[in-house]
Amino acid sequence: MASSDTRARSAKGKASRLLAVTLTGVLCVSVGATPAYAHWNGTGQLIASIGVYPYNYNNTWQAPMNKALANWNATSSPANLYKNRHSGSTITVKSYRNTWYGHYTRCGDSCLYIKLNVRTINRDANNFSNYVTGVLVHEFGHALNLAHNSTTSIMNRSRNRDSMTKPQAHDVSDVNAYY
Amino acid sequence: MKAAIRRLGAAALAALFLSACSAEDTTVLYEADYPAYDSADALFAGSKLVIEGRLTGIKRVMTEVEPEDDATETDPQLNPNAGATPDTATPPAGPPTVMTVSSVEILKVHKGLARIGQVIQVKELGGTLNGVTYEEADTTPLKSGVTYMLFLETYPDSPASLLNPEQAKYVVTSAGTYSAMPENTVKLDGTDVQRLSVKE
Numbered sequence: 001m002a003s004s005d006t007r008a009r010s011a012k013g014k015a016s017r018l019l020a021v022t023l024t025g026v027l028c029v030s031v032g033a034t035p036a037y038a039h040w041n042g043t044g045q046l047i048a049s050i051g052v053y054p055y056n057y058n059n060t061w062q063a064p065m066n067k068a069l070a071n072w073n074a075t076s077s078p079a080n081l082y083k084n085r086h087s088g089s090t091i092t093v094k095s096y097r098n099t100w101y102g103h104y105t106r107c108g109d110s111c112l113y114i115k116l117n118v119r120t121i122n123r124d125a126n127n128f129s130n131y132v133t134g135v136l137v138h139e140f141g142h143a144l145n146l147a148h149n150s151t152t153s154i155m156n157r158s159r160n161r162d163s164m165t166k167p168q169a170h171d172v173s174d175v176n177a178y179y
Numbered sequence: 180m181k182a183a184i185r186r187l188g189a190a191a192l193a194a195l196f197l198s199a200c201s202a203e204d205t206t207v208l209y210e211a212d213y214p215a216y217d218s219a220d221a222l223f224a225g226s227k228l229v230i231e232g233r234l235t236g237i238k239r240v241m242t243e244v245e246p247e248d249d250a251t252e253t254d255p256q257l258n259p260n261a262g263a264t265p266d267t268a269t270p271p272a273g274p275p276t277v278m279t280v281s282s283v284e285i286l287k288v289h290k291g292l293a294r295i296g297q298v299i300q301v302k303e304l305g306g307t308l309n310g311v312t313y314e315e316a317d318t319t320p321l322k323s324g325v326t327y328m329l330f331l332e333t334y335p336d337s338p339a340s341l342l343n344p345e346q347a348k349y350v351v352t353s354a355g356t357y358s359a360m361p362e363n364t365v366k367l368d369g370t371d372v373q374r375l376s377v378k379e
Contacts, residue, residue, distance in 0.1 A: 097337035113273035
């Protein structure tokens, strides 16, 4: 009986160790790995409700920039972009001596800096308003943890910036999967 | 007692494993939206300067000087402040972008105003500053001692920029061929270079 009890306890111990190791493996995979179909990279904000300090430019810039926030907010996702004077997150528009259209920096779980480049956008835009909106939607995509990809997506660097101004189905799906 | 120790050991192992797979470091990741190029022709056409050059090994990390707004520019597209109602409050300022500037000795000029032997400055996003590493996602930084074909935008008051950090640099092999970066599908060969080179 004692021997049987010991074997039972030993089997229980093995089972608990196996469970712990399996659980660890599953957790590690789910935390550290990304499904093949998804494109996110963890460089975004902790929650999808993101406040930015109100930017103030002329209407040629301000209107398409506002549209970028509205386009994310209109998606069936937790994305909620809003202006808030208490936010340290900023969007700056200048003529940068760089080749990018837009640039995103994550400065914390609830902090971001986005820059839009007057120089390159003016050089390449045929539809200026759409270009500005699309580039800002793309940068907010990074804030929502999306990574560059090569599919039909606002995160695709080869997209047509003169026409694509909204998050695509793939982008919305990725945001929903992440948050 | 032994079983309890074993369970504790398994739990400790699990905790250690979890902390290892979620470890954080002092790295800031930059993301940037660059133009994409679909051919060697597009790369040449988009560049002000196309050179083959070797990195001298001299690199410096610096912060980008924020450009001044041109108050005399009245075109609202070129000056986003033209016609804007001034904000009474001062908005918070984001930090300047960190960049690494490499010295490149020119070996060949395929387009633009430069001469063989000249050393030019080329900037890339990222670098380590004050213990913090700033990295641009999806890119491979220029390496010292390596010879590259570079497609560049130039500025009168700032180091040159690559048109695109992945597509605008090719390693020049010892055989004289051009090897693209991993994410770049645009092939470049000697015939392209000969055909597209512009004598200034």
